[in-house]
Amino acid sequence: MMSEHDNDLEYVKTSRSGDPRPDLHADCGSCFGLCCAALPFAASADFAIDKAAGEPCANLQPYYRCGVHNSLRELGFRGCTVYDCLGAGQQVSRVTFGGQDWRQAPHSAKQMFEVFPIMRQLHELLWYLTEALTFQSARSIHDDLSEALEETERLTRLDPDSILGLDVAAHRAGVNALLLRASELVRSPVLRSQKGAPGRRKPYGRGADLIGAKLRGADLRGANLRGAYLIAADLREADMRMADLIGADLRDTDLRGANLTDSIFLTQAQINSAKGDVRTKLPPGFSRPGHWL
């Protein structure tokens, strides 16, 4: 499920000034189409057909190009324009399996397809940890963050059998506790400064159900929107600086004119799934999706 990739890759590379994570972006040209083969999909608004895990998508061409790349949205493959492996695809293809192509070496396919989603999780942790290390207000835990980053990087270099044997859930839990602490250190000063300002602070919290919420122009600075369901919410012109958006579901969220400049723990996939326009302010290193106005 190669995202906006091939054609847009050059644009993405050149537009990411100030990007602290240049190695954590999909490089589809260095990957054996793993997202298009390894992952399962059920027919839905995001993916036009059913596809089992390990079954190559019918649109995947030889040499791992997408046969419908230029018409993905029109043909019902919107999810393919949203997905981002965060560099896990090229890591598995080129490092874990040393460039061994699963079509040329079919005996490796099953294991490669099983390793890929685990690597995707590890790369997601690298993404967040690298970002957390840029937070000046989280200096007090930089040593712990660095240690977790090094350990996660070590895990990504393991051999296939070792990766399949990892307790990823336990590792994620440890990293998540650190990320939560980093988030609090970033957001606390913002929230303190808002005390006494009536109507400013909303008790949204983790996993909040904000589907379709009307939050146009809302002051969401420093808000805890971890895992929040913001599907189709109206966040036009909202101020989301320093808001924690880790895992928030932004499908069809209207971000036209919103300010996400210093929001934290955002991913390109979240942005790709939302609506926006030229006025939407994004953090450094993010690209404006081609389907935005």
Ligand code: SF4
């Ligand atoms: S439609 Fe194209 S991008 Fe999407 S999974 Fe199939 S081959 Fe990959």
